[in-house]
Amino acid sequence: MVVPIVELTGIRVEFPDVVALDDVDFRLFPGEVHALMGENGAGKSTLIGVLTGTCTPVAGSVVVAGEERRFSGVADARAAGIATVFQETQLGPTLSVAENVMLGRERRGRFGIDWRRTRADAADALARLGLDDMDPKTPMTMLSPAQKQLVALARSVVDDPRILVLDEPTSSLDQADVDVLMRVIRGLRDRGVAILFVSHFLEQAFAISDRMTVLRGGRRIAETPTRELERADLISQMLGKDLEALRALGSERKAHHYAADGVPALRATAVGRRGELDPIDIDVHRGEIVGLAGLRGSGRTELASLLSGSIRADSGEIVVDGDHVQLRTPSSALRNRIAMSAENRRADGIIGDLTARENIVLSLQALRGWTRPLSPAETAALAETYVETLHLDPADLARPAKLLSGGTQQKLLLARALAVRPHVLILDEPTRGIDIAAKLDIQRRVSQLAGDGVGVVFISAELEEVVRLSDRIVVLKDRDKIGELSNGPGVTVDSIVEMIAAELDPSDR
Template sequence: MAARDASTPTTARPVVEMSGITVDYAGVRVLDGADLTVHAGEVHALMGENGAGKSTLIGALTGTVPIVAGTVLVGGEPLTPTSVADSRAEGIATVFQESHLSPQLSVAENIMIGHEVRGRFGIRWSRSRERASAALSTLGIEDVDPRTPLEELSPATKQLVAVARAIVLEPRVLVLDEPTSSLDEAEAARLLGVVRRLRDQGVAVLFVSHFLEQVLEVSDRMTVLRGGRVVAEYDTAQVERAELISKMIGEDIDALQALHSERLEHHYAESGRVTLRATSIGRRGTLEPTDVDLSRGEVVGFAGLRGSGRTELARLMSGVERADHGELWLDGAPVQLRGPASALRHRIAVSTENLRHEGIVAELTARENIVLALQALRGWTRPLSRAEQAAVVDTYLHALHLSPEDLDRPAGELSGGTQQKVVLARLLATRPHVLILDEPTRGIDIGAKLDIQRRVAKLAGEGVAVVFISSQLEEVVRLSDRIVVLKDREKIGELSNGPGVTVDTVVEMIAAEMDGLVTGDDA
């Protein structure tokens, strides 16, 4: 929850007052009379699923989205921004989800661009680098040399550089749009600490994140949007989590609990036929030799911390990477998978965690992406007819609650949740016997997560063997019949899921000493 006891600021007038904000896009109303107030010295979270209007409301404040109706006041003065530069001039700094940095420039040049320290003879680079270093130090990354080319940094450090560029302006309003999406747990914790310090210095922080725990930890107030409208405003310290989620997705939180109950009722039967078996499968430097069985009609969760080997095991079992040890058996016969295409021919479909590079073909439309794998299986000399394509797309349009308006848009322009659904539709169109999903719900809104989780449960009920990997252990426990637990690149045990298995059960297993571990048979 919020760190301070008093979640409602005492400032007489908000720094930001947005009233009746209305925005149309291509003839469609995407924001309908939205109100927002943000005070100095508070972290205000914008909550809602993808498409709720969060980014549009931010765009209306920062000048990237034209307003049809409504007013924006900053510090009590009317603001009609037409660009990010206009909003910056009023003390509003923004860190977008996709950071707009220049990889060819140095860290200092990226941080200070447009605000370099100048003297009689031009830019004073030594003083500019000092200011950049001070901003980096505030973020706890003082070990980064400001002269380093940005392209040499990790994605997480680049994101922190984007934040440093915002705070070097000493803004009175800081807008953070998914600032922790590329950060690991330690890096995210560091950034949230910076957010708290800026708040305590009187900065108004507008915070957008899909990570619910982070929002509850760092925010003081929150505004919830759904379908382009504001549906609730809460003091974070007083909000009930179930009510918050219900407001965001527009349906009762009982749906999640019902899904868990359905999975327990379906619970995998020991007599289930093994369809994919890995025996001593491994790869030097990647994964120790591991045994795993997958049965038809079963969801097997792979659980572990980042670097535990859960993704590596999935990639070896699906042919994305080649094992140098062990064997794979499919329906009782040895099989060699020479890549995802080979796996697909054996009715094994895989969605990797790197969706943008290994999943979505950004330039193709959603419709074209959905039929891509099925067409590849059929062969390019036998193209699917338009009627066949339409039938496939129509099936998953309804099954996965896709929007018809998204089908002919380039997939790269779609929200993360819609992209995940498109990839899932593509895999399901091949009618797989084994489906391997690595982080299928990461970074997407709660409504889309629920759609995907429901579909996974339905697939298991139809006899598909499913591997489900998620860094959110709640999801793994909710959906899985069995949980394979990994640590330090090796399997350390299995848990047969049931009423007594909780997230704490998995966490304790991961935290235990190797000699003290229990397997699912002992639990």
């Protein structure tokens, strides 16, 4: 009989005015990937904190490798064989790969750090993950987000942990990068490492995990072998509500017919920028959702940036509602009723020190002009209009945006774009890294906007999401458009993948 390497029993964690975990049991076995699922606020981060020594339960027991433990901090948990890789990789951006992997564990010689042996140890840690081709001397500035995530993972395995906690490890990765990380995770699992996998990406959780535990409202709802769990049942467990209405969203979009015979809300002809995007044609009609599908580096974000004025095209022409326009800046796009929600909500979207209310009105204020500031009453009234339509908590409107959940921040960006009453709305990864309830809220609202006559350009690394929402799908690869599909019963994730794969096959070139 296999014995759990981690067993939590009756765990209760309290914070002021809230019970974060209430009588929670959890088991983790050697050589398995166990997905921990739940909305924001379900208790996932608190459970991770109990395992990693940052949260102390007021009741219950923590048993690791047969020994009851009470961790006093992260170092104590690490000494027990528990390593963690967090969503935001905590790496030194000015250091090399080896320096990051071996940080705090450098080999010492007579005259300080022995860099030859330190780099050799780093190379060994990388090799254990199948990353023999990564040079330990490489500066972190030269690495992609996926490579940085793998460096963080390599650092976590230097001490040969028995238990590995992965907290949203794929949130900033595209599908090709995710595949590499999944291969590494499976390799660690096959070597007997017990892996706790936390992710908002349901398909990834189903693909990688052996079992799933669902938390909701601080309580354990279910623990189920993954092969026995239906996706709809998982979402029902996470949300605590029936999913029939939500299942209908995709079929409603596929049955939806937009007025393609009129003048496009936006028409781009041979629009491109040397070194960033080959010339591309794309139309967006009122009332339709055009999905952009492709791997990382395919040109999705670059196309969105050209259409929104974030970067300037050096070829082609853009016509908005029948008029030729020059989109040289985001402000010029706003004046033509084109609004965009950027991919990186922290770097390019949310201003953390401003309140949620102030963030919502930024684009409208820019369109109106900074010499004519919106009054506090106007700002409050505008923000209130999105409380119901986007399911925002009224109490959040006065809070600094940096203190809000990722899902709420993403809703603020959508509200900001909607405040200018756009004819064309460009959404770049609007649901990435947010909980399932917020994701469904945004998907529903996007579908409603199309129904109200807004033309939507929708970008997501999750092809299932693109297929579910889009009326047409533009497929990109290597910064070029390789195809376009009218959505319908015959259009699936597989058909899009096959289109990209055919372009990747050298025999087809």
